[in-house]
Amino acid sequence: MLVLTGAFAMVFFYAPLDADQGFVQKIFYVHVPMAIVALFGFVGGGICAVMYLRTRETKWDMRSYVTIHLSVILAVGVLITGSIWARASWGHWWVWDEPMLVSFLIVFLLYATYWPLRFSLEDKEKQARYASVFAIVAGAFVPLNFTAVRMAEQYIHPETFATTTGGMPGKFALTFVVALIGMTLLFFTLVKYEMASKHATFRLRALRRKLAGDDDDDLMLTGRSAAPQL
């Protein structure tokens, strides 16, 4: 939070105004780091899913679940802030012929089906297995999608790291990097926070069962849930 606060202070007091977009360009420092962290989070969820399928340890399914959960929350933020930026820059809340916007929406909608998929499966082992396969396939789709958009010939979305124009000038780049680091740290903090909360919930549930004199592991599962059970 400290790094992110520092980054946002840099946005308004250190980073210069953009020559083309003016003050509106400041949205870039919250929109793009959120998008990058969300996309890496989706890929990370896929990597955790690979680890689950290799080891069959529930902790990897839980990590995949929590990472995707937080990435989807960030993706909501990306879509809303992107829409606000589009309105200010292009005069429209949404532009359907802009590949970056539409592709990000597709990725978001794809991951929105993750919870219904998990919830539709009652058997916990099957749920974790199917969700892992989904996370791997969708996680592989994310970089492919991003590369395809980059390779698209006609697009008007501003590039973060331009390959031909020499990238961002120093002060812009430094502010952006600090904002990106802050967003990444926030993401990892929230992942740890949610993991700790889920662990505590399941340990308590197990303890409650034990105290009630029922050590049967199957009875620890209370009803159908999309969340993994430890």
Added chain:
Amino acid sequence: MLPALPLDEAGKYVAAAYLVFLLLLLVYVAIMASKLSKIEREVVEIAEVVDRKAADPPPPPPPPAQRAKAKAR
């Protein structure tokens, strides 16, 4: 792309974008806080159950002679 907006008009869009981020973060933290308070309540409940069990130990099993009598009956 449209020409750059003047500061007074651009300001509301920038403020809205940063507020959206802040709001998302606050809602998430609030939901997690409510879950943690639920966990805390459960911990208190379980601690009470443990205390009750410690205060009222289960009755000792009857002596073997009594058990044989009960079996014969």
